[in-house]
Amino acid sequence: MNDFAWALAGFVLIHVGISATGLRARLVAAIGEWPYRGLFSLASLALLAWLVVGYQTMRDDPFDPLNEMLWLPPDWLRWPGYALSFLGVALAVTGVLSPGPTYAGFESRSLAQPEPARGVLRVTRHPFLWGAAVWGAGHLLINGERFAIMLFGGLALMAIFGARSIDRKGRARDADAWDRFADVTSNAPFAAIAQGRNKLALGEIGWRGLVGVAVSLAIMLTHGQLLRALAN
Structure with a gap:
């Protein structure tokens, strides 16, 4: 190694x-x-x-x-890969800017509110981690090298396991408050909305979502320069 x-x-x-x-x-x-x-x-x-x-x-x-290449991604997978990578970064940045379960004191401040899940938390209670997982999945569609499978696959799996771990720790700290939060949210993106337990409210995401989209767009436009800078 x-x-x-x-x-x-x-x-x-x-x-x-x-x-x-x-x-x-x-x-x-x-x-x-x-x-x-x-x-x-x-x-x-x-x-x-x-x-x-x-x-x-x-x-x-x-x-x-x-x-070495483990597999050669076909050209038709590039655009789905780009789309997933773009959405993943936008979701992750929005999640970083939104108070959520990874923030210290989240249970005491937010779970006591009449609506414990607002903004991007309506989509998933772990927006940053799922953003990282979606970003990793997008890169796996584009990169077939051994290191890419290890890096992007490892980080995506780490994010998914991390989301489950945060659920367990949140419930252990305050089971009643966490269950109330979990009843109106979902780990997997959009699951609670699809099940009718919550609704999509883009207005609540607001400037955080716009910043996420802007950062993701900036990264995509400068991706080549960033990789060259990393290599030097």
């Missing part, structure tokens, strides 16, 4: 093997919530930096086996 593979494995491991399991609760009990969050964030940033450096080294070596 090269640095890219080790860094990716470590990044996925701490998010799935620690944050999404009972090990997180034991660490929080031992050192406290905020020290845990600080150390977890530092570890994530360090692994992310290692991942970027490893990616650069791996892509510069044409003989690295991770650059």
Whole structure:
């Protein structure tokens, strides 16, 4: 395994093997919530930096086996892949800007409201994570290299498992409030709306959605330059 593979494995491991399991609760009990969050964030940033450096080294070596093609995506998959990648980034950015289950104190502030789910939370209670998963799925339709399957597939699966983990932790903190929230929302995007448990309210998404679309459009227009900058 090269640095890219080790860094990716470590990044996925701490998010799935620690944050999404009972090990997180034991660490929080031992050192406290905020020290845990600080150390977890530092570890994530360090692994992310290692991942970027490893990616650069791996892509510069044409003989690295991770650059080999596992499959050759047909041309007709490109536009669906672009569309999913665009929607994924827009949803993820909108989710970052919207108070949700990953925000500290969400249960005490938002779940007590008459309508606990508003804005993009009507679409999914985990917009950032599902945005990352959709973004990863879009790239899997376009990229067939070994490293791409590992990177985009791993991040997409990590996001989906992360959403389920947040559901479990939210219910453990306050089962009644969380169940009330879950009754009008869904993990999978648009499921609650399709089932009649909620409605789509684009006006509530407002400026957050516009920023998400703008950021996604900017990334698509500068994608080539960003990749070249990463490679240098």
